[in-house]
Amino acid sequence: MPVELHLATTDGRPQDHPNPMYDPAPGIDRPTRPGPVPDPEMFSGWVGETVRDLDPTTEADPVGVLVNLLSAGGAAIGPGPFLWIGNDRHPALIWALTVGATSVGRKGAATNTVRRLFKAAVPDFIACNTRSGLSSGEGLIEMVRDGDGDKDPGVTDKRLWVVESEYGVTMARGRREGSSLSGILRQAWNGEDLGVMNRDALHATAPHIAVIGHISPRELRAKMQDAEMAGGTYNRFLPVFVHRTQLDPDGRGAPDMLIDNLATAWKTVLADARRVGEVQLDQQATQLWREEVYAALCGDETDDGPLAEFTARAAPYAKRLAMVYALLDHTDRIGETHLRAAWALVRYARASAAHALGAAAVASTGDPDLDKLAAAVKTAGPGGLSGDEVYRLFKRRNATYRADLTARLCQLPGYVAAQVPGEGRHRTVFLYAPPG
Secondary structure, three states: OOOOOOOEOOOOOEOOOOOOOOOOEOOEOOOOOOOOOOOHHHOOHHHHHHHHHHHHHOOOOHHHHHHHHHHHHHHHHOOOOEEEEOOEEEEOOOOEEEEOOOOOOOHHHHHHHHHHHHHHHOHHHHHHHEEOOOOOHHHHHHHOOOOEOEOOOOOOOOEEEEEEOOHHHHHHHHOOOOOOHHHHHHHHHHOOOEEOOOOOOOEEOOOEEEEEEEEOHHHHHHHOOHHHHHOOOHHHOEEEEOOOOOOOOOOOOOOHHHHHHHHHHHHHHHHHHOOOOEOEEOHHHHHHHHHHHHHHHOOOOOOOOHHHHHOOOHHHHHHHHHHHHHHOOOOOEEOHHHHHHHHHHHHHHHHHHHHHHHHHHOOOOOOHHHHHHHHHHHHHHHHOEEHHHHHHHOOOOOHHHHHHHHHHHOOOOOEEEEEEEOOOOEEEEEEEOOOO
């Protein structure tokens, strides 16, 4: 007898397809999930198959395991593969901030699951290229520094996977007066050469650094401030809400045979991917990008709310993710499946940010255009927002889209459309009055 589905996708619509790692199922104790639910589309290709194989062996959220695999995989692949976005050369670097409650998020379980697999697949990488304890920009450069002649041979392997189990501490360090950490992190995400202008003159050429951070929603809200988001450091991270998906009191982890089999395949996948150079979209993915994805992910420049700041790099991140999905599928061409998986993960990241930031996200609906319109109506005050102002906000959209958007706005609590006298005719304005 099929299991009745009650879950919703990250954009709020009911699911019309099975979601095996999140649906209720006989013999699996699924705790109540307090946040967004991942779309199964993101568990695509070889990386998705790995998550499905490991899922029964851990209480970790499958999406947590997924982003750890993408991040560690991109770091282990190294700086060879890249794609052009405009005139910017993007490396295969995925940074994620897993956001979950301390007792039930299972953030560490997700990272440790991937660490165990990679320890079997690429033991030297885990032993020599995995670090924690970010404290300063200089300290990060030191880990991938250039040599200084015979005095210091430097670091020849510039790959680094940084795992921060207490990212709130890292955020606090970055806010200290005179700290270079935030600026160096921004350069590292771009794949740029690193350096600081001080007496020691540290430099690192062609670093390849990926970062995974763990934080609780409460700690994130407490430490996150508008100035920090506007600085651009945190929109380098994909915020990913995680919550354990099953209760397994007698869990013993993955069998050694499963780890060994997966590790053998991963070793080959990573070695082959390291030999790739430029990555491009194939014809079908290019069409999807142009016709659907790009318009959906590119926010208007006038949208400067906290949630927009946190997810400002959604469009380039979709392509970065698609590149890593493709590389892990043994190809240098991004296909439609890779792009759709990346798009689903970016949508989930935005829903995760809205859930984690709570009121700071201006009561996000999960739809960026609807959030933008709702915020504009609130800002307009007692006079309301006119139809002409709605047009200017969404002039890139057609009239049918704007009409549907305003209709959905009026279904939200406190929002109404009103007719007011104008010059020769009545005009429509949109108003907000707090319920109750």
